[in-house]
Amino acid sequence: MKIKISDYPTFNKEWDKDKTIKKTKKMLKRIGELQHKMYAQNKYSLLIILQGTDASGKDGVTKGLLKYCNPIGLEVDSFKKPSEEEYAHDFLWRIHKLVPRKGITHVFIRSHYEDILVPSVEKYIAPEIVEQRYELINNFEKTIEHNDTKVLKFFLNVSKEAQKERLMERIELKEKHWKHKDGDWDTREKFDEYLAVYEKIINTCNTIPWHIVPSDKNWQKLYAVAEVVLKTLEVLDLKWPELITERFKTQEKDKK
Amino acid sequence: MKIKISDYPTFNKEWDKDKTIKKTKKMLKRIGELQHKMYAQNKYSLLIILQGTDASGKDGVTKGLLKYCNPIGLEVDSFKKPSEEEYAHDFLWRIHKLVPRKGITHVFIRSHYEDILVPSVEKYIAPEIVEQRYELINNFEKTIEHNDTKVLKFFLNVSKEAQKERLMERIELKEKHWKHKDGDWDTREKFDEYLAVYEKIINTCNTIPWHIVPSDKNWQKLYAVAEVVLKTLEVLDLKWPELITERFKTQEKDKK
Secondary structure, eight states: OOOGGGSSOSSSSSSHHHHHHHHHHHHHHHHHHHHHHHHHHHHOOEEEEEEEESSSSSHHHHHHHTTTSOOGEEEEEEOSOOHHHHHHHSSTTTHHSSSOOOOOOEEEESTTHHHHHHHHOOOOOOOHHHHHHHHHHHHHHHHHHHEEEEEEEEEEEEOHHHHHHHHHHHHHTTTTTOOOOOHHHHTTTHHHHHHHHHHHHHSSSSOOOEEEEEOOSHHHHHHHHHHHHHHHHHOOOOOOOOOOSSSSSHHHHHOO | OOOOOOGOSSSEEEEEEHHHHHHHHHHHHHHHHHHHHHHHTOEEEEEEEESSSSSSSSHHHHHHHTTTOOGGGGEEEESOOOOHHHSSSSSHHHHHSSSSSTTEEEESSTTTTTTHHHHHHHHSSHHHHHHHHHHHHHHHHHHHHHEEEEEEEEEEOOOHOOOOOOHHHHHHTTGGGGGGOHHHHHTTTTHHHHHHHHHHHHHOOOOOOEEEEESSHHHHEEEEHHHHHHHHHHSOOOOHHHHHHHHHHHHHHHHH
């Protein structure tokens, strides 16, 4: 059945704020423990893809989610407009270079999905080429998972009103000016067009399913993302590696 | 005057543990704020180089130091034995590729100094080639600082006794087995030889000075490192960027 983004809330009225924040903190601590164990084991890796309109809070949820993680096993990359060199390659080239090696937890803020979104709405690439990218992405994501990389894809579902508030903050608060871009207001005028493309993406690039996350409030977004990440880590067969030694064999036997 | 490592404590008896931990927490929070501001400003960057014998606590101090930082502006790299491709290049090639871009705080766990340390002690490269590296490193570090990258170099000064305790933990505790390498015990037999090379490095590669940090206890090490990092960030001319806009000019004027 076709997924409709409009069926998903941008805000959940029935969630209790204090309880949710408490539960989230517990989950985040557990995520930190498991992330460290995954790093030590050096077998699995985790790729978290965050997509959403401007000001849907991708940066904020990244900071929150990784609060108790060990920075040694973390990578975060934010994909902007491709450089000249990147643009001269296929659209997955710059993405593939950055997929996590074993043990690593990697957050992509935006991703290869931008290469469907922007050209679909702005129409600067032939539609049939954009069309082919859906299948190329499905194949690409299969390749990554093939190497024990767990891929999690989130769409941060923010209402047009909440987006406006956040964009206004960037004009009003001096510590947020650096995030302001006039162009974001032009993009905002095409909010519904972008949403339509997102809907097509979510329904087509679904060999790895999408998680649609209520994103009007940061505490709801963080809870929803953390829940999926924790469940994923809990299911992986994470184990502390055995002691590998020739020298301390006796000591090891003594303990058994 | 020549710096002697043996003049520096591995543990400071007179430091009050509780007070130090409290002060450290405050400093770490402030480091987090400034790191975020540096990222927003996109002008300066910070390269933190951690050197020290095995089990001197480089990983641990990294995790502690970055606790309140925004992972979006962070990079951590741990330098191991060079790959075949790295080895086929000059010894600074793999290092240079990873120096931080503007805005970024980057921690190097080990660094180009390993390419003096290991060959000096293990003698698998001609001594005159190793000798030349001191000057090459000084020039290289000047190049990096030239681009508004602040370079901080730490030597984690751990006693031979404390090192033994930590190496033993890796054999005894199942969640530390993954860190164990038999070879670390061979290296330990050359503890004093390594220290002598460190002393030469500290006295020769000193266009950017070294910070020698008491490292027998984690809380002392973290305090000492955080203090230097915070002082460095406080001195940088960190500013929130101005609002750049054509569209919201009136609003901006209204506020003045």
